[in-house]
Amino acid sequence: MALFGKKKKKEDDVKKLGFGFPATEKRQESDREGITPITKPVPPPPEPAPQPRQPAVQPQPVRAPEASRPLPPPEPAKAPAPAPTPAPKPAPVPRTPAPAAKPEVKPVLEARPAAPTMPEKIEAPRAPAISKLRPHVFLKISKYKEVMSNIDKIMEHIKGLKSSLKNIKEVDEKESIKIKESDELLVKLENVAKVFDKIFSNPEK
DSSP: OHHHHHHHHHHHHHHHHTOOOHHHHHHHHHHHHTOOOOOSOOOOOOOOOOOOOOOSSOOOOOOOOOSSSOOOOOOOOOOOOOOOOOOOOOOOOOOOOOOOOOOOOOOOOOOOOOOOOOOSOOOOOOOOOTTTOOOOOOOOHHHHHHHHHHHHHHHHHHHHHHHHHHHHHHHHHHHHHHHHHHHHHHHHHHHHHHHHHHHHHOSOO
């Protein structure tokens, strides 16, 4: 105990002077970092103990036959199956002789037919008459209403013109009557003037 106390005192004196052993310095650094050096090796985990292998199908105990249970009756003997009868063979088909080869017949070339006679004059096809043709006008549905409204306006104008023509005819008839009457008056005045002219041309009579 005295020796151990002296040794510890020497180590404390060396630390105070600033000198330290490398082993103690490493231990102090590891203590500061929080890492404890492993001195002993870690033993491996123990292996599991081998278990005995069990058979896939477990044997069942054989039961003794019951004395009270009656035995089944023996099966009747089966009659032997009859042997299959062989199928009858088909009758041989008589072979027919092959037909004799026919001689080759060469086609006879017919004479070339004569060319048809052409007419002297060939008349050109005439166009259909214009009067038989009817004009076709295709309009869009959007334009149809506009066209029909214009046609209605035109019909109204035509009715107005007809009424004005009728009025003109009536005025003409009235004017013609007045013209006739004025013509008759002129003829009468002309006759009176002739009478006065005869009277005043021979004042002696």
